[in-house]
Amino acid sequence: MKLLIATKNPGKVREMREMLAPEAARGLEVLTLADFPPVPEPVEDAGTFIENARIKALAYAEALGVTCIADDSGISVEPLGGRPGVHSARYAGEQATDEENNARLLSELAKVSKPWPASYFCAAVAAVPGRVIAEGHGRICGRITTNRAGSGGFGYDPYFIVEGRVETMAELSPGEKNRISHRGQAMRALVRSLRELGALE
Numbered sequence: 358m359k360l361l362i363a364t365k366n367p368g369k370v371r372e373m374r375e376m377l378a379p380e381a382a383r384g385l386e387v388l389t390l391a392d393f394p395p396v397p398e399p400v401e402d403a404g405t406f407i408e409n410a411r412i413k414a415l416a417y418a419e420a421l422g423v424t425c426i427a428d429d430s431g432i433s434v435e436p437l438g439g440r441p442g443v444h445s446a447r448y449a450g451e452q453a454t455d456e457e458n459n460a461r462l463l464s465e466l467a468k469v470s471k472p473w474p475a476s477y478f479c480a481a482v483a484a485v486p487g488r489v490i491a492e493g494h495g496r497i498c499g500r501i502t503t504n505r506a507g508s509g510g511f512g513y514d515p516y517f518i519v520e521g522r523v524e525t526m527a528e529l530s531p532g533e534k535n536r537i538s539h540r541g542q543a544m545r546a547l548v549r550s551l552r553e554l555g556a557l558e
């Protein structure tokens with residue numbers, strides 16, 4: 358059985374591989390886009406995380422003829438009216454780096470008073486060619502800080518303090534982040550559904 362994790366984000370690949378480790382140990386072949394010839398990137402132009410995740414999972418499953426998992430995720434910041442939301446990856450521009458996106462976030466927040474509550478959301482979708490077979494989602498709440506801390510994770514993690522804790526998401530170990538994160542929750546729900554369907558055997 359082959360399963361394609363359809364993302365080019367190395368941070369996501371690492372986290373998803375860790376989560377699928379038990380199935381991989383039982384023979385599931387976990388592939389990434391690097392294992393296939395290049396295919397055109399689908400346009401993620403929907404207004405919600407779940408719709409964007411469906412677009413990606415279906416597009417890659419169809420193009421490559423394999424069961425495919427895709428996720429769409431981002432951060433919504435309350436005093437910014439939920440922005441950057443579905444635009445998190447390109448908040449500072451189409452090819453923006455994490456550093457540029459974080460700089461934009463902090464400059465927008467400098468215009469509004471604290472506190473700065475925020476949440477990460479993730480929708481995860483599995484598809485076979487032509488059909489979505491399972492979905493999962495997850496959310497983690499917290500707040501944005503200007504005091505950068507930690508070197509783990511990716512994206513906005515060094516500036517996101519997890520609710521009820523003092524550390525930023527980037528200060529958590531990968532295992533700890535997986536246990537509580539939006540992507541961890543979404544992927545576990547998705548993997549549970551796929552197991553129930555017998556789709557990982």
Ligand code: IMP
Nearest residue numbers: 428429430431432445446511512513514
């Ligand atoms: P996607 O690849 O379209 O799902 O965009 C996800 C973007 O949201 C990333 O590029 C990050 O900017 C942000 N993001 C999503 N999940 C995380 C996370 O776990 N940590 C930090 N940033 C995240």
